[in-house]
Amino acid sequence: MAQTAPAAQTAIIGAGVMGETLLSGLVRAGRRVDRLLVGEKRAERARELEERYGVSVVGNLEAATRADTVALVVKPQDMGDVLAEIASGLRPGQLLVSLAAGITTGFIEERVPEGVAVVRVMPNTPALVDEGMAGISAGSHCSEADLAEAEALMGSVGRVLRIPERQQDAVTAISGSGPAYIFFVVESMIEAGVHLGLPRSTSTDLVIQTLVGSAKMLRETGTHPTVLREQVTSPGGTTASALRELEQHGVRAAFLAAMEAARDRSRQLAQGQ
Numbered sequence: 001m002a003q004t005a006p007a008a009q010t011a012i013i014g015a016g017v018m019g020e021t022l023l024s025g026l027v028r029a030g031r032r033v034d035r036l037l038v039g040e041k042r043a044e045r046a047r048e049l050e051e052r053y054g055v056s057v058v059g060n061l062e063a064a065t066r067a068d069t070v071a072l073v074v075k076p077q078d079m080g081d082v083l084a085e086i087a088s089g090l091r092p093g094q095l096l097v098s099l100a101a102g103i104t105t106g107f108i109e110e111r112v113p114e115g116v117a118v119v120r121v122m123p124n125t126p127a128l129v130d131e132g133m134a135g136i137s138a139g140s141h142c143s144e145a146d147l148a149e150a151e152a153l154m155g156s157v158g159r160v161l162r163i164p165e166r167q168q169d170a171v172t173a174i175s176g177s178g179p180a181y182i183f184f185v186v187e188s189m190i191e192a193g194v195h196l197g198l199p200r201s202t203s204t205d206l207v208i209q210t211l212v213g214s215a216k217m218l219r220e221t222g223t224h225p226t227v228l229r230e231q232v233t234s235p236g237g238t239t240a241s242a243l244r245e246l247e248q249h250g251v252r253a254a255f256l257a258a259m260e261a262a263r264d265r266s267r268q269l270a271q272g273q
């Protein structure tokens with residue numbers, strides 16, 4: 001009887017917020033848990049993941065040696081140490097997918113054997129509900145098949161866009177950090193509702209549904225946000241009064257400054273700062 005080849009094995013090294021987001025997404029997408037491995041430094045966290053997903057948590061070197069695809073999801077500052085730990089177990093033909101902000105494919109390629117393919121990814125946390133946005137860029141020894149493999153990995157938890165690596169710091173500032181800006185706006189609107197005298201639960205319901213409805217309109221109508229904003233803004237009405245305050249408080253300029261700061265921080269992380 002013909003033997004079917006076992007499914008490829010994927011390892012996730014670093015299973016904090018983003019690593020678990022990827023792990024849970026792969027499990028939801030139907031990936032067999034016995035084809036997944038995790039490397040995680042904190043013993044308590046490792047136990048938690050073993051109990052929650054039934055996944056094997058092993059040493060980083062073992063995870064990297066046994067896997068075909070290795071996702072690196074540690075902090076940028078820990079990347080050098082992890083690569084030093086796993087380099088001896090890596091071989092040509094394997095794929096390394098880094099999800100770390102700032103870290104370039106060049107940084108990784110210098111520290112692993114030649115012929116190991118590297119893809120840099122900037123994901124975001126909405127991947128937890130399969131609505132992630134990931135920008136992916138090929139390293140210098142990366143084939144179309146490698147890039148497609150990384151695309152499939154991230155595609156199991158949301159949308160994927162192929163981008164030149166020089167755009168990665170900007171992508172980090174927009175979609176990588178972006179969910180935090182949105183949650184910050186949501187928090188601010190909920191607090192404002194409480195100031196206006198609404199019960200907190202009412203204010204929370206109103207803000208969240210307004211956010212979801214607005215996001216759906218953006219995606220489903222394809223109408224430009226300026227047009228959608230104008231449709232809400234009746235001449236001499238309430239929205240115009242509110243928007244004048246936002247302009248006077250420099251909110252638009254604040255968003256530009258914030259995203260420039262995030263982009264610059266991503267560049268600094270690349271220098272190990």
Ligand SMILES: NC(=O)C1=CN([C@@H]2O[C@H](COP(=O)(O)OP(=O)(O)OC[C@H]3O[C@@H](n4cnc5c(N)ncnc54)[C@H](O)[C@@H]3O)[C@@H](O)[C@H]2O)C=CC1
Nearest residue numbers: 014015016017018039040041073074075076078100101123
């Ligand atoms: N949280 C987010 O929204 C996003 C995070 N990222 C990137 O994902 C990476 C991880 O970020 P988070 O998950 O937020 O951080 P985190 O601190 O929640 O997770 C990092 C995990 O790596 C583990 N770790 C540290 N050193 C290790 C080692 N030597 N071996 C094995 N495990 C080790 C830690 O114990 C921790 O569980 C970062 O590089 C970050 O830039 C990218 C996009 C979005």
Ligand SMILES: O=C(O)[C@@H]1CCC=N1
Nearest residue numbers: 100101172176177178
């Ligand atoms: O704050 C950070 O550095 C990471 C990268 C993008 C989102 N979180």
